[in-house]
Amino acid sequence: MKLFTLALIAIVMVVVAVALRPRIARADLLKEGQIAPPFTTQMVTGETEAPVSLADFHGKKVILYFYPKDETSGCTKEACAFRDGYAxxxxxxxxxxxxxVDSAEAHKDFIRKNGLPFPLLLDPGKKIATAYGAANGIPILGLDRRITYVIDENGKVLKVYPSVDPSTHAIEILNDLGVANAAPPAQAKPAPPTSN
Structure with missing residues (x-):
């Protein structure tokens, strides 16, 4: 009985500590038409890390998706859906x-285990997530919200997805952009041999 009472007191103390802990306010989501906040960080692709910034993708549409944690069921579903539609x-x-918010090693494991062909960004200080309104989506655990932004070729927010179904989201974006049946780019034909 004494052990049960001690356990109950410990649980109550944890709940009170969490409830009284200062809350970190979530930033507002970006709106369509706003300039996407610039960022510079490291990206993990396969087993490698490399510097990257949003400016590196000027002239291309970027799907920037925030997710809470590598190797969790919803996040794995979402990443695998992007993988399956990657072509x-x-x-x-x-x-x-x-x-x-995961580490480079966690990202590498996640990429390896699930065969992810796209980069995962490092955001240990939550600077990117904060700028995009994704930080502290799960305050007790300090994890990001599940949000996706489509950023156009000129760095403006084209589309915001504040409510994401991990299993259907990847195809939803393709449908919304009208490219669900995108054909492979035409292959250049080799030039015919010239006779001298």
Whole structure:
């Protein structure tokens, strides 16, 4: 009985501590037509890390999706849906970037286990998530909200997805952009041999 009472007191103390902890306010979501906040960070592609900034993608449409955590069920579903439709994205000239608070090693494991062909951004200080209104979506755990932005070729927010179904979201974006059936780019035919 004494052990039960101690456990109950410990649980109550944790709940009170969480309830009294200062709340970090969430930033507002960006609106369509706004300039997307610039960012510079590291991206993980396969087993490599490289510097990246939003400016690197000027002239291309970017799908920037925020998700709470690598290797969780909803996040894995969403990432695999982007993976499964990746050829359609690239055929339509779209860039896919995932972003969460996970470490480079966690991203590498997530990419390896699920065969993800697109980069995952590092955001340890939540600067990107904060600028895009995705930070502190799950305040108790300090995880990002599940939000996606489509950024146009000139760096403006084209579309905002504040409510995402991880299993259907990837195709939803393709449908909304009118590129769900994007054909592969035409292959250049080799020049015929010339006779001298």
């Amino acid at each position: 359609r994205y690239t055929n339509a000239g779209l860039v896919v970037l995932g972003c969460s």
